Amino acid sequence: MSHVVDVQIYSLKGEINNYSFSEQNAQFVGIDWLQQVLDAKQSGSQLSVVTDPFDYQGVDQVIPMQPEQYFMMDYLLPADLHDAKVLEVGLGSGVLSIFALQQGAAMVTGLEINPRAKVYAGFNALINGVSDRLHIRDGNVQSIFAPVQDQQFDLIISNPPFEPTPPGMDYYLNSAAGIYGFTFVENLLKDANARLSDQGVLQIVTMAPGDREVPGMLVDAVKKYLPHGATEIICDLAPITYAAFVDRFVGIFGQDRSVIDAMKAEAATNGITHLHMCILRYRKNTAPDLQISFTPKIYEPWETPLGIK
Numbered sequence: 001m002s003h004v005v006d007v008q009i010y011s012l013k014g015e016i017n018n019y020s021f022s023e024q025n026a027q028f029v030g031i032d033w034l035q036q037v038l039d040a041k042q043s044g045s046q047l048s049v050v051t052d053p054f055d056y057q058g059v060d061q062v063i064p065m066q067p068e069q070y071f072m073m074d075y076l077l078p079a080d081l082h083d084a085k086v087l088e089v090g091l092g093s094g095v096l097s098i099f100a101l102q103q104g105a106a107m108v109t110g111l112e113i114n115p116r117a118k119v120y121a122g123f124n125a126l127i128n129g130v131s132d133r134l135h136i137r138d139g140n141v142q143s144i145f146a147p148v149q150d151q152q153f154d155l156i157i158s159n160p161p162f163e164p165t166p167p168g169m170d171y172y173l174n175s176a177a178g179i180y181g182f183t184f185v186e187n188l189l190k191d192a193n194a195r196l197s198d199q200g201v202l203q204i205v206t207m208a209p210g211d212r213e214v215p216g217m218l219v220d221a222v223k224k225y226l227p228h229g230a231t232e233i234i235c236d237l238a239p240i241t242y243a244a245f246v247d248r249f250v251g252i253f254g255q256d257r258s259v260i261d262a263m264k265a266e267a268a269t270n271g272i273t274h275l276h277m278c279i280l281r282y283r284k285n286t287a288p289d290l291q292i293s294f295t296p297k298i299y300e301p302w303e304t305p306l307g308i309k
């Protein structure tokens with residue numbers, strides 16, 4: 001019996017830092033789809049990945065390409081990738097790990113809790129010729145780094161779940177992260193230092209709550225959990241208001257207006273008015289410092305709600 005596989009294919013064409021991902025929706029039946037994906041790969045692109053389409057509504061959606069992945073790829077430094085032993089927390093389609101391997105990383109261990117994503121990441125590693133250097137491991141819901149508790153890495157990367165999520169909502173595993181979208185990031189920052197080698201680097205791309213000017217919750221978490229190194233926070237030029245972001249749960253997902261209003265009221269009480277898309281880059285055992293800057297261009301125009309297209 002043949003199965004229908006409904007996927008989104010992205011192919012990176014062009015030079016590094018000039019990402020023109022061509023994108024196509026595809027519905028394939030049987031084994032022909034594999035040939036079509038391989039054809040796309042062989043048409044000259046450096047990186048091709050298969051993800052779920054935006055309208056796949058299961059909680060196990062393998063996240064499609066969004067502005068955040070492009071932001072992350074632009075800010076991964078060649079020197080940090082060169083020959084590095086890398087850990088990715090939250091593999092998804094594997095796009096960031098595959099990019100890291102193509103740009104010089106020695107090997108990547110990728111943690112993932114979603115079985116569907118592990119299959120996609122394994123497939124994407126194969127078609128990009130890096131499957132021998134990408135080690136896919138089960139993630140741990142309770143304790144992010146438990147699967148690698150006996151190891152240290154030169155570079156830890158993550159595009160973690162970071163969307164403010166209404167309490168009790170059964171939302172995408174790739175995005176659900178408490179009412180501020182910050183629960184996963186906080187746990188990640190709390191335990192990352194111990195998993196880094198001497199002068200190892202942690203780099204994440206995340207949305208972070210704060211006011212109009214700075215992502216204050218991220219700044220506070222860095223001061224609390226990463227005091228022994230140098231941190232850069234690079235904010236996308238255009239933050240979105242917390243209210244505008246969470247209002248979309250009413251219009252798009254049919255959530256109860258009173259629940260969303262309660263989220264907004266709590267955020268206002270805690271001085272949270274905006275959500276910033278940011279890169280955080282932390283260097284362990286480097287003179288303690290915290291620099292905040294802004295990108296020269298807008299990565300996330302907030303034109304399309306995350307998770308829907």
Ligand SMILES: C[S@@+](CC[C@H](N)C(=O)[O-])C[C@H]1O[C@@H](n2cnc3c(N)ncnc32)[C@H](O)[C@@H]1O
Pocket residue numbers: 063064069089090091092093094095096111112113114117139140141142143144158159160161162173174175
């Ligand atoms: C925003 S997605 C990013 C996926 C991919 N890295 C990308 O950039 O396209 C976050 C991923 O983290 C995974 N995840 C959530 N909790 C996790 C955990 N405790 N350990 C490992 N992965 C986790 C989700 O299933 C999802 O695939």
